[in-house]
């Protein structure tokens with residue numbers, strides 16, 4: 001490859017542990033996580049998608065069995081990926097409330113946790129038109145703000161990296177994130 005091409009300058013980041021996307025509803029955990037995995041050439045796992053594939057639509061689970069049951073399925077879906085001696089370097093996108101589980105919080109200690117942060121303005125249109133989130137029923141903007149206020153301290157505490165996703169496209173955010181991951185890994189590798 002010719003020196004100085006775009007590919008030549010791109011960080012050659014190779015993940016050595018799972019990269020986990022956390023953050024409030026609709027900030028882009030699933031789409032950014034999927035694109036990050038594609039670019040890095042690793043598997044992508046989304047806990048909501050796994051639960052839906054096994055147990056059916058999320059609103060139906062909430063309606064039939066309640067939120068507590070959903071949280072149990074969610075904690076199990078996280079543990080299936082992370083609760084092993086040597087977790088694979090996958091990209092894992094969580095549902096917005098998964099970090100509330102203390103077992104999940106502990107398991108995240110072995111991963112690189114990326115907190116995707118956005119203002120309510122960024123997600124307003126997305127949550128108003130989407131009906132698949134039972135906890136946003138009624139007034140979605142108000143509910144999003146209430147849940148985000150409670151959860152942001154938890155996301156912040158668990159995060160290794162915080163990425164503001166408010167004003168960029170998915171490919172731009174993935175490129176930015178890979179540059180940060182690469183810089184963090186270099187720091188880790190040169191630490192005394």
Ligand SMILES: Nc1ncnc2c1ncn2[C@@H]1O[C@H](COP(=O)(O)OP(=O)(O)OP(=O)(O)O)[C@@H](O)[C@H]1O
Pocket residue numbers: 023024025026027028029030031032048093094095096126133165168169170173
């Ligand atoms: N940076 C972005 N630019 C434009 N659209 C985006 C961006 N990030 C996400 N979206 C869009 O916003 C919507 C929600 O994204 P996504 O489903 O990835 O959010 P999420 O954080 O996984 O939500 P949930 O908590 O419900 O799982 C999707 O339609 C997605 O295409």
Ligand SMILES: O=C(O)C1=C[C@@H](O)[C@@H](O)[C@H](O)C1
Pocket residue numbers: 024025048058094095096097098132133134135
């Ligand atoms: O923030 C939450 O509590 C949720 C977010 C979604 O990803 C789903 O996991 C579910 O709708 C609950």
Ligand SMILES: [Mg+2]
Pocket residue numbers: 029030031046048093094095
């Ligand atoms: Mg998602």
